[in-house]
Amino acid sequence: MRVIVWLDEGTWPACVDAARAHAPAASEVVLLHVSGPGVAGLAHGAFAGLLGRAGSEPDPEGRLVELGRASAAELLDAAEARLGRACTRLERAGRVEREVVAAAEGADLLILARDGDRSRLGPHSLGKAVRFAVDHAPCPVLLVWPEGAPDLTTMPPPPPHHH
């Protein structure tokens, strides 16, 4: 059995804990981190807006990519330590939600955490990337609440009946 655990900044500990609780001892656990290019691209855009500086000052994009790689490695280190068992590390770069779906191909379980508004039960608790991954996952999915689920009273009242 192959279990993919998608780790994202901010919510990853809950996914590791879910893997500890639900991945069978004999399964292969894969810790996955995907670096999106967006944040470094923001810095690049700001630099490109500074007319005439290309060549005179360094584009911060390269530095951000480098720092992102280092912080992804640190995140995987921390996750590996928290998991406390043998696992495989997988680092990918690209469009985050698509990379996650691609990595889940042939897996038996994908573990991921809600990344939206977690103050109430409902569809808004899934952000764009997790929504895409849940909708397109080619395998069973275990979707966890990073800070524990809110209680049932946060659910909106049922719509009125129309007859």
Place this chain on the structure above:
Amino acid sequence: MPAAGVVVATGAISLDHARAEVEQLGPVVGFLAAVLVLAHFCDVEGLFQACGAWTARWSGGRPARLLTAVFALASVITAVLSLDATVVLLTPVVFATAARSGVRAKPHVYACTHLSNTASLLLPVSNLTNLLAFAASGLSFTRFAALMVLPWLVAIGAEYLVFRWFFARDLSTAAPGARDTGEPPRLPLFALVTVGCTLAGFVLASAVGIDPAWAACAGALALAGRALVRRRATPVTVVKAAAPAFLAFVLALGVVVRAVVDNGLADALGRVLPGGTGLPALLGVAALAAVLANLINNLPAVLVLLPLVAPTGPGAVLAVLLGVNIGPNLTYAGSLATLLWRRIVHQHDHGVDLREFTRLGLLAVPTALGAAVVALWGALQVVGS
């Protein structure tokens, strides 16, 4: 630069006008060089690293608190050491700080890019556009700052509210038990004292009627001199820090824009530019400047608009600055011209969500710009132009 040669050679601009433009821009370029050197050696002294460590400690891994700290830091760095310092030197430090704190970096990096524009209103040194307008406005350094402090604060406040709302989800996400923020940073005392003295020098110089560029020059020499003595720099790295190619570019751009203005753009824009210094006129000028900045980038925009608004008085000049400084947050890479140029030249996908970028810009720019113009109008009533 070749374009500047072409416009002179073809007679699109007379040699006298070209020379006058270069003579007018010369002191501005000198001032700019001093500020670039100052910022570079503040980085060498470890100022930006220390700032990153302080914000990490103060925020304690709470994303909303980190955003507040990044707003304060990026606003001060941009105002004092210019927007280049925020984009090139501070952004990587903020990214690393967010990552180390277990916080999503996106809102904080966005904050750096937006504030490098919005927070560059306060001082003539904050943005090259300001230096150009400062030379044309006839204002003293302190009067410029006195008129701009309220618009600066109001614009930053407006951005902050928009960010807290726009990134509410990202700001609610932090890994519990974020890693230790490390040793307390060494205080870069020499850099802080030099920057403080340079700021005091600006005030003093304008009080006694000396060009404040000399204060920037003294600060830059102090920091560069120390780096040279400690062998952390060579004369070559000092010259490189002043970005000579960029300085030459500014002069050449001035000549090209002058040629375009001489050849009819002045008349065309003069017709749509509102006159007077009432609140509606200031709003109109700022909006036009923002639109122009988004089309052709803010440096050409300010060079085009300055000769047209300078006769109206400092109020209109400062309204142009609000437009060209806050406006670029609307378009990725600052303007459509840059965006198209880069699309054509580099077929390179940077993976930025342009819809998200533009949605944030559509919220933040009109809010910050509108509020800042009203604040400028108020400041003009209180301080007087």
